[in-house]
Amino acid sequence: MPKYVYDFTEGNRDLRDLLGGKGANLAEMTNLGLPVPPGFTITTEACRSFLADGVLPEGLEEEIAGHLSALEAAMGRGLGQADDPLLVSVRSGAAFSMPGMMETVLNIGLNDDSVHGLAKQAGGNERFAWDSYRRLIQMFGKTVQGIEGELFDDALERLKDGRDDLELEAADLRALVATYKEIVRAHTGEDFPADPYLQMRMAVEAVFSSWNAPRAVLYRRQERIPADLGTAVSVCSMVFGNCGMDSGTGVAFTRDPGTGQQGVYGDYLQNAQGEDVVAGIRNTLPLQELRTIDRPVYDELMHTMRTLEEHYRDLCDIEFTVERGKLWMLQTRVGKRTPGAAFRIAVQLVDQGVIDLDEAVTRVTGDQLAQLMFPRFAEDTGSTVIARGMNASPGAAVGKAVFSTDRAVELAAQGEAVILVRRETNPDDLAGMIAAQGVLTSRGGKTSHAAVVARGMGRTCVCGAEALEVSAADRTFTAPGGVVVSEGDVISIDGTSGAVYLGEVPVVPSPVVEYFEGSGDRDDELVRAVHRLMTHADEVRRMDVRANADTAEDSARARRFGAQGIGLCRTEHMFLGKRRSLVEDLVLAGTDEERDRALAALEPLQKEDFTAIFRAMEGLPVTVRLIDPPLHEFLPDFTELSVKIALAGDEAPEKDRRLLVALKRLHEENPMLGLRGVRLGLIIPGVFAMQVRAIAEAAKAVPGSRPEIMIPLVAAVQELEHVRDEARAILAEAGVEALIGTMIEVPRAALTAAQIAEAAEFFSFGTNDLTQMTWGFSRDDVEAAFFAKYLELGVFGVSPFETLDADGVGRLVEIAVEQGRSTRPDLKLGICGEHGGDPDSIHFCHRAGLDYVSCSPFRIPVARLEAARATLACAGSDTR
Structure with a gap:
């Protein structure tokens, strides 16, 4: 019987196909001695079996139970234990990064009893406990039970009544839990499952099933990821960033994924869980602010980032949580980056002696190079900048503003260029992001869903344009100064500068294209990187x-x-x-002399x-x-010529009449398989x-x-x-x-x-x-x-x-x-x-x-x- 479950201490990054990227890298960080919450990974092989048969493979539940018992023993707590609960997250993780496309459920193990034990663990912090419980019901209801997420969102917004999330008190969140449970009961006919082991099993099955969710299928198709790989599932003991202002969550990159520049880059959010950062529902702090908030944690994070970049020899994307002043690493992977950053980083790593030029060439792709050859906005055009956001993914995008994924897909199918405008995007917006020329959001940082997915796809993205008031219901956004942009109005967004323009901004050739044309600025850092890698590519x-x-x-x-x-x-x-008329003469030639005359007219043109x-x-x-040539491509359309002759009557030109006779004689039901190519050369001397x-x-x-x-x-x-x-x-x-x-x-x-x-x-x-x-x-x-x-x-x-x-x-x-x-x-x-x-x-x-x-x-x-x-x-x- 195959082994379906691996403890984090058993794996390594070379097992990515089996453990998925997330599971393999959690194991790798564990082996490096970094602070990773204990846990285990269920393999992609188990997922493939589940998707094929519709049930968990034989022996899997026993393996999970054994690893869970070991985890409980190591943590000194039982899953969902009423007085001192162990809680776990259940997270997807395929071999290839698919950010936000599959499912995650946090806080598995909470119920009406263990919520009090969680509050006790947190020193009597009931607000934290009830906030964690409402998050579980919300995520579980949407992900596992298939309830429309907006039902939970609307209930939260009604409760907030204009307040910020952090202004909600324990009593508010307790009431929200009751509301959420009513939503679950109304839409499933059953109570929210209180059994923590049932919660985990249902969550595992839901994560497996999310491999074939429409957005995951669409993303794989866009990124050409094979459909038969399946996803692994990582079960990780929970650490909490929403315990108070001494806690938080963040996403960090060891280099800027937008430009490739080295430095401190990322987002941090106090008193929050990881989903709050990537969802973009609250605007984040720059990672540098963590230095002021908690200097020891910041210093440890910087050391960890250096360790990971040196180990992976590449830009690393890191998710972390701070729980009451303690740093925990939740994920790392080789980070997605913009095409320009890819070329710059590859050359930087060569110059730093980390990789050689051969490996640098393998770190960039032809698709990335093609994106660098797209035009950019001209400078000093006099166009009106109506807002600025974060330059999340570079490029120059022009199109009609649209406020829903469905509308973006609809107009794009009609050949229209569109810009998808949202408060924040979520995985359900993937189809609209693919259809659009660019994405503009009023919320979220450079590590939000919009930014990460747009960078991965090479879409232009400006996010976190806070000055914009986006109304999806009215299909408008309002910029400072009272400028109102309605659906269908043309806007331009610059993913390099973060500027948002009203109207169409002229574009100019890419400096990379100018380089290939033999002109352009050879001192440009990006051009130098492209030149160096292309020169080596031609050598190998x-x-x-x-x-x-x-x-x-x-x-x-x-x-x-x-x-x-x-x-x-x-x-x-x-x-x-x-010259088409000369071909018509050749087809109409009735004698050798006429044919030779037509060929004689064509030959000097061909020589030229x-x-x-x-x-x-x-x-x-x-x-x-x-x-x-399929001959139909060089002769008039039969129907059009017939109508023309009929309308002209006796005055129809003789050549037209002869052409019509030839068209009848040469007509083919499928000309692509007819008289063409060598056949034409043998039949027409x-x-x-x-x-x-x-x-x-x-x-x-x-x-x-x-x-x-x-x-x-x-x-x-x-x-x-x-x-x-x-x-x-x-x-x-x-x-x-x-x-x-x-x-x-x-x-x-x-x-x-x-x-x-x-x-x-x-x-x-x-x-x-x-x-x-x-x-x-x-x-x-x-x-x-x-x-x-x-x-x-x-x-x-x-x-x-x-x-x-x-x-x-x-x-x-x-x-x-x-x-x-x-x-x-x-x-x-x-x-x-x-x-x-x-x-x-x-x-x-x-x-x-x-x-x-x-x-x-x-x-x-x-x-x-x-x-x-x-x-x-x-x-x-x-x-x-």
Whole structure:
């Protein structure tokens, strides 16, 4: 039988997958000798069993009972003991940090009898005891019994009647407990459970179940966390920050997670429990204030923070409680940080000798780099600052003010940019935070729910703008000076400065983009950090990074961004606009003479295009895909042309009439699977030959050119051989050398890659079409139709057009790589689908043995960084 429960003294941080991040780090801090309240952790394995079967796994309750007995013996108290109660917290903790997405219940063990024992423990402090009891009923009712949280909130607000939480007296809180118990009875038909052991079992089951709560599912989908991991549950003896003004709770970071700067950073709240800080319901004190409040505790906390950062060799996020002058550590983890902070901290740690450059590159991600490339607000725009809050998560966000998650989601689905405005956010607001461009709150500190979640997602956030009076009911907020902002009004928020503007503020390019463009301020600290890590990334990565570019302008930008060539030049894009009529002439050609005339008109234009691209790439390889148009993309719409001719009657142009006849002849029910790619080149003589001649002439005009000719949509080696032989003859006549290969985008091509490699000198995986054909659906048709439902049902963890489907499409890629190189060991392999710029897909491409990835110019820095991280990840796994 598996072991389901581990004491804090039995685990360590290497057991994160089994004990969850919280449990593993509690064990690690215990091993370091830090002041951690005793407790134990129930494993993720137990959670997975519970979620599969709907009941606690066999033997778990006995294991819990044994560890609880040991805890009671160590503490000298029994759970819920009437005269001297042991109370525990039951807290979730998955392997990956999911702040606020799952459930926690504090003060398990309180009932009508033990509340008096708790007051006795606290030296007769009845206010503290009844405050703890009402918190248990409130959290238990919402989390375990599924009662709407607003019912408890409303009851509390009615009782307060304008007073502060701390102004409530013991009698008030005793009355509130009675009210809360009535709420429980009214909505469950049963009394609040008095049995402390039943409380704990129900709480454990509720925490397990919260793994599949809608907000947790949504967060995992957003952060690409696997859905089958489950959460651990940590059962920890309670320590209390709400015992009086000599007690409190706080959240601290060993460095500023917003900027990366070293220093004292965090929030503290006297006479409070931890949920009060992260919920943002009371505005906190800066952590530095603890030095004045309780200097010995402050000094011990500073020492503990240094110990943890040195041990974890990274920014640490810490939750702590002070109970009557005694410091207790409740949690630590490697802290979430903004993208800018991630780059700065990584370089700082290198300079301090804590990590080397290899590890520094693994500490930053392509997604973070992409966020640094977003625009920022221009300075001195004359825009009106109507309020200021805390700069919780940097960025420049502009949108319509909305005051509810539902409205944010609704407007975002209509293509509107929105800013979610709340007094404070809670986990139920996650969908709105994802939909919004940014988040603005009037309450909460830099460690509040809004700040932590926004930083983790890369959303702009300004929180704790106390001067704002937010009315969710009226859908307005009022700023100083009487400025009223109603729902739908445009506002701008600056997560770097904390400024809130009325109206739209102009944006300017990011300094990181200016750096990649070759301009910008090289003395900027962030730019220096990016430059240093990107330079090292280019030194260590194995795969090259190329660009998908169809114009000289895109090619030039790609080169500035670090492209090592072009992996996909789509020639069909060159026939749009004014040139479209030339393609129509080609389709309408009824004789060889008419066809040759149409091709002759296209050829010099193609040569001009290729010449400009070859010049922009200055001798780097350029892979040109011969024309691959579904013909419907280059011809008029059948219905529109029919109506046009009908309205014109006898005066309809002859070309329009001929086009209509051609459209009837060429009509395809599914043009994406029809006459396109190599098929078009074989059926319409001269098309590919014209393009190859244009490539050859352009290469001759630009010395040092390295063209690579790619034949699209090949499914059989015989198709490729026909085009290859014709192309080789044209190249030989021109005296130009070029590799000839194919795009693997048809499943049959992947499965017969050994044959195709006999005629191809390179493969480039066109994973957009390969995904469509493998799954049997068209992206254009189905993304809006059912992808959202498939994501909700868990059929997809992420869209297969966003991240490569490793099990299906990826398996075809692996087969093609293995078979292709079995025939031609020096076969060059790349990917040019949109997956070429996706971090997870890049790591797959590295493992599969590809030589390069190709992506849009703007994604090239991301691909460069992720290719290096993939190299380092594989090297690290080889050594373990």
